[in-house]
Amino acid sequence: MDPTPSAAPSSGTVYRRLLGYTTRQWPLLVLAFIGMGIEAAAAGGFTWLMKPMVDETFVARNQSVSVWLPLAIVGLFVVRGIATFATDYGMARVGRTVVRTLREETLAKYLRLPSAWFDREPSAAMVTRLTYHTEQVAQASSDAIKVIVTDLLTLIALFTVMLLQSVKVTMTLVVTVPLIAVIIYTVGRRYRRISSGIQGSVSEMSQVAEQAISGHQVVKIAGAQALEERRLADIAARNYRLNIKVETTKALSSSLVQLLSAIALAAILYVAGLEAMRDRLSAGQFVSLMSAMLAMLPSLKRITNVQSMIQKGVAAASSLFRVLDAPAEPDLGTRPLQRARGAVELREVSVCYADDKAPALDRVSLRCEPGTVTAIVGRSGGGKSTLVRLLPRFYEPSAGAVLLDGVPVSDYRLADLRRQIAWVGQDVVLLDDSIAHNIAYGTLETATRAQIESAAEAAHAMEFIRRMPQGLETRIGDNGAMLSGGQRQRLAIARAILKDAPILVLDEATSSLDAESERLIQDALERIMRARTTLVIAHRLSTVEHADRVVVLDAGRVVEQGTHAELLAQGGQYAHLHRLHFRDPEPG
DSSP states (O other): OOOOOOSSSOOOOOOOHHHHHHHHHHHHHHHHHHHHHHHHHHHHHHHHHHHIIIIIIISSHHHHHHHHHHHHHHHHHHHHHHHHHHHHHHHHHHHHHHHHHHHHHHHHHHTTHHHHHHHHSSSHHHHHIIIHHHHHHHHHIIHOOOOOOOHHHHHHHHHHHHHHHOOHHHHHHHTTTHHHHHHHHHHHHHHHHHHHHHHHHHHHHHHHHHHHHHTTTHHHTTOOHHHHHHHHHHHHHHHHHHHHHHHHHHHHHHHHHHHHHHHHHHHHHHHHHHHHTTTTSSSHHHHHHHHHHHHHHHHHHHHHHHHHHHHHHHHHHHHHHHHHHHHOOOOOOOOSSOOOOEEEEEEEEEEEOOTSSSOOOEEEEEEEOOOOOEEEEESSSOOOSHHHHHHTTOOOOSSEEEETEEEEGGGGGGHHHHHHHHEEEEEOOOOOOOOOHHOOGGGTTTTTHHHHHHHHHHHTTHHHHTTTTGGGOOBBOOOGGSSSSHHHHHHHHHHHHHTTTTTEEESSSTOOOOOHHHHHHHHHHHHHHHHSSSEESSSSSSGTTTTTTEEETTHHHHHHHHHHHHHHHTTTTTHHHHHHHHHHHOOO
């Protein structure tokens, strides 16, 4: 999961940082704040107009007032309507811009985090952070600001109106202010604690649902539908309880604020009655005071409840900022590299993963000359995949050095280093896009149509592409769902051929294929391996018999190396693996 900081930042620190994203849209904020100010002034102006409405219309029966007063009220609400539109439009633009910016920054950071991060955190949790958490931030960065600023200004305007009508009566209201502040503070702390739990449960739900849906065939064949339903039900129940706690807290705090307001209102009525009996308060002033007091109640309720919105946003922002503040892959190399010769060397390399006691690689030394094929074999968990992942610096060695053309790979610029490597793995990653775009992916998108077709021909992919309804322009579904395993693998090989890199890594590239697909892909691989430094990981030893060198890894150590014939003659671990392989029938 996320690396745990030594001390979590306070809500205020996180919220100030979040507000920094809103201030980038300062012209829209200025427009919205002007609108909020006008809204508040209009609310105060309307309650102030209650005095002449009562005193001049109903008491003094001043006919001129009965003419201009309705027009003034209509004009007031026209101005207020325009101000409300400006406020809502401005804050909506600010909020959506913050969401867009945070999503872009978070995805950009994900793509630059070290591979160890992805080993620790489920992809579903990362997607939830990118979608759900950013929406919570939108409420805190725009809706909450609108409520706080508009309602605070409204309270100030209404309080000013009350002071203008009667200072003595208004002071009665001040007694309840500290009590309301205590409620808001207490509720805020509780909201943040609960909101963190809610967001954690949403991530868990996404993870469980993704696993169940993507593995639906395994779930069905194992009869595990009820188990998966219970797993999701348990998390959904926890999410339900937490949300109920939020709503209960919101309802309770709102009720307390309204009770305090009712007490204040009763006190005001009592004091106002005394002032009226002493002729120090007219009927119009009393109505104006009461109108202002009643108009305060919705604003007080919204300000109390806005804590829920803010604390959800603070909890979400904390999760996002942990990603944004996490160290990216180290890229301190300054040495440029146009095209490598392809000499790969490992010198006494050890790799230790954080949670493992035994090293994944233990003092491994290996040299691969340019243009040669090195096969890496051994039992599962022996360190084969870890070894090849050191070359593009997906992982860093704990000790020793990895060199390319005699230079430590860390000295090269990361983009230059990875441009030298073509990778074909067992798990092919394809986009829900056309075949052509999948072959010419990333830095290859400038390839011409002829180059794409040539690469597809060399990978024996045009054989099935020509049968597709739109040829190279056919969309292949999510991760190539419309293709067979062999077809997907051939597209990956076509991509590697198009890249034309001096180093080729084949990580179990033919392990899950039928015999016919394997023969086609083996032929395509033999073409691409020519004049390239190739590292091959394979369980099927028939794919590595013609390698220039075979390296046998076991428990993170090189236990044997030599040619296929030499290792068979030695009668060691490779010979044992070879006997097992050819004793068992080929799948397929």
